[in-house]
Amino acid sequence: MDLRNIDLNLLLLFSHIYRERSISRAAIKLNLSQSAVSNSLAKLRERLQDPLFTRTSRGMTPTLRAKQLSEPINQALDLIQNSLKNEEDFDYSVSDRTFIIAVEDYGEAVILPRFIDWLSIVAPNVRIQIRPEPGMTLKEELEKGQVDLALDYFVLEGKKFHNYCVMTExxxxxxxxxxxxxxxxxxxxxxxxxxxxxxxxxxxxxxMIDLALAKRGLQRQIAVEVPHFLSMPFMVQKTNLICTLPKRMATLYSDYFQLRLYTPPLRIPKFPVYLLWHESIEEDVGHKWLRNSLIEMCKRL
Known part of the structure; x- marks a missing residue:
C-alpha cells in the first residue's frame, strides 16, 4: 500500500475507536461529530480492505486485522508525538525513555552508581543501558544514535561532537x-x-604516570598489565604489588578492600574527564535534561 494514500488523521481516529470501543466516545475525544468519525472510518475501511470494527452489544469490537494493526499504529503515533514535543512537554518523572551511555570502568564505578541512585528517585521509569568502554567505533555509534552519551578521558575531534569537561582527576x-x-x-x-x-x-x-617518570629519565617495573582499573585492587590485596589509579576510584576501592593509599612521589598534573555527545541530539529535550543532570552531579563529586 502506498503510504501517500493514508491520512495520518485516519490512524489517529483508528486509535481512539480501538481504545474507546465506541464511535460516539471517540468523537468526543477527537472533538468531531459522530457522522464525521463514521465517514472517516468508512474511508479507512476502504483503504485497508477490512471492516476493522463490528458493532456488537459490547460496542465496536475490533477484527483480527484491527488487533494486528493496533500496536504498530500506536507506536508510530507515539513516536511522532514524542518527536514533536516542546521542552516543557518532557516530564522526566514519568518518562520511560531508554538512554545508552558508553563508559570506561572509572565512570561505571565512580559516576554512574550515584547518578543511577539519583535517577531512581526523580525519574524512576527512565532506563539506562551501560555500554562497554568507548573505543574506535565511538564516533560512528554517537553519529548513528547507537550511543547517546559517553564518558571518557579523551576528546572527540570534529565539529559535530561536543566535549564537556565534567570533572578533573x-x-x-x-x-x-x-x-x-x-x-x-x-x-x-x-x-x-x-x-x-x-x-x-x-x-x-x-x-600519565609513565610520562611523569619519563621526564626524569625513569621507568617503573610493570609486573602485570590489566584491561581495567577494576582488576587492580584484587591484584594488590594479597601481594606486594602496587598500583596507581584515579583518586576517586582509589578512595572507593581502598574503603571496600581495606587497602592503603599513598600520594605518588612525583608531580602529576590533573587530567580531565569528558562527557561526549553528537550535535544531532544537542537540542533533544530528553538528552538535554539527562546530560545537564549528569554534569551537575559530577560537579558535586
Missing amino acids: TLLSMTRSEHPDINEKLSLDTYLKLRHVALIPRAKTMP
Whole structure:
C-alpha cells in the first residue's frame, strides 16, 4: 500500500475507536461529530480492505486485522508525538525513555552508581543501558544514535561532537595495608623498586604516570598489565604489588578492600574527564535534561 494514500488523521481516529470501543466516545475525544468519525472510518475501511470494527452489544469490537494493526499504529503515533514535543512537554518523572551511555570502568564505578541512585528517585521509569568502554567505533555509534552519551578521558575531534569537561582527576597509589616495604610515606626510590600493576594503554600516548617518570629519565617495573582499573585492587590485596589509579576510584576501592593509599612521589598534573555527545541530539529535550543532570552531579563529586 502506498503510504501517500493514508491520512495520518485516519490512524489517529483508528486509535481512539480501538481504545474507546465506541464511535460516539471517540468523537468526543477527537472533538468531531459522530457522522464525521463514521465517514472517516468508512474511508479507512476502504483503504485497508477490512471492516476493522463490528458493532456488537459490547460496542465496536475490533477484527483480527484491527488487533494486528493496533500496536504498530500506536507506536508510530507515539513516536511522532514524542518527536514533536516542546521542552516543557518532557516530564522526566514519568518518562520511560531508554538512554545508552558508553563508559570506561572509572565512570561505571565512580559516576554512574550515584547518578543511577539519583535517577531512581526523580525519574524512576527512565532506563539506562551501560555500554562497554568507548573505543574506535565511538564516533560512528554517537553519529548513528547507537550511543547517546559517553564518558571518557579523551576528546572527540570534529565539529559535530561536543566535549564537556565534567570533572578533573589526579592519581593515587594503592597497596595492601600490611605492605612490608613501605612506611608512612611512599618515596620515589621505593616506588621504582616495587613491581606494578598497570593499565594497558588504550591510546597511543603513554599513561600519565609513565610520562611523569619519563621526564626524569625513569621507568617503573610493570609486573602485570590489566584491561581495567577494576582488576587492580584484587591484584594488590594479597601481594606486594602496587598500583596507581584515579583518586576517586582509589578512595572507593581502598574503603571496600581495606587497602592503603599513598600520594605518588612525583608531580602529576590533573587530567580531565569528558562527557561526549553528537550535535544531532544537542537540542533533544530528553538528552538535554539527562546530560545537564549528569554534569551537575559530577560537579558535586
